[in-house]
Amino acid sequence: AGVILQTQDYTEAPVVRYNSATEVLKTLPSKQGKLSFWRGNLIHCLRYIPNQLANVYLAGRIRSVFKVSGSGDTSNLVTRFISSELASAAVLLCVYPLDVAYIRLAADGSPATLLENQGPTDLLSQLYKSGGVSAFYSGFFLTVLALSVYRGSYYWLYKLYKNTLSKRKEFAGDGAKFLMSTLIAVASALISYPLDTIRKRLIMDEGRPKRHYTGIFDCIAKILEREGISGFFKGGYCVLLREFIGKLILLFV
Secondary structure: OHHHHHHHHHOOOOOOOOOOHHHHHHHHHHHHOHHHHHOOHHHHHHHHHHHHHHHHHHHHHHHHHHOOOOOOOHHHHHHHHHHHHHHHHHHHHHHHHHHHHHHHHHOOOOOHHHOOOOOHHHHHHHHHHHHOHHHHHOOHHHHHHHHHHHHHHHHHHHHHHHHOHHHOHHHOOHHHHHHHHHHHHHHHHHHHHHHHHHHHHHHHHOOOOOOOOOOHHHHHHHHHHHHOHHHHHOOOHHHHHHHHHHHHHHHHO
């Protein structure tokens, strides 16, 4: 639901317009079938698993090159952060076409008879025909930047909590720790959310006969002009639910 709300206004006249996540949840199954909520999910899993494994391996290798130690001094922490981001960018370069395919499939809220693509193979084939290999990497730079902003925000907010609130008795319990970790994750996701919105709009615009955006700054300007600041946060409340449910699962599993 969040991806649909976030991307549907990349064009001024979407085939179907949804006004809320509730509307998406109610009407999408009747348009595309019961499995519509999992459209593109398999390719998302295929992207996510090797991405995480390779990320851990490369981060360790890059840290060994920079000779990063386990100390907590500022220069060492910065080096650790940079090495992690370099590893993420390297891995993302390999799996990014799968991310593009997932977003394009998940964001299509049209009725089954009007779906643009029937699957990832069909989608990637059409993208390649329209723009070549570069079409698979639309919004790549913004993705790397958004990940860096998210991780940087998460680390800074966690350190802030650890150095201040965690020392107070009312925040020492497991319930308080769970709540604070959820709030930190949600806040970090919302801080980076505008970058994610821009990159997904650019991905949705890729390969169209008539392009709606000429680039990053044109996309930003048009979102501000047509939708205002709130346009960058459409579907953002789905992040709250996703992070909360994710934390609950980790808590009880």
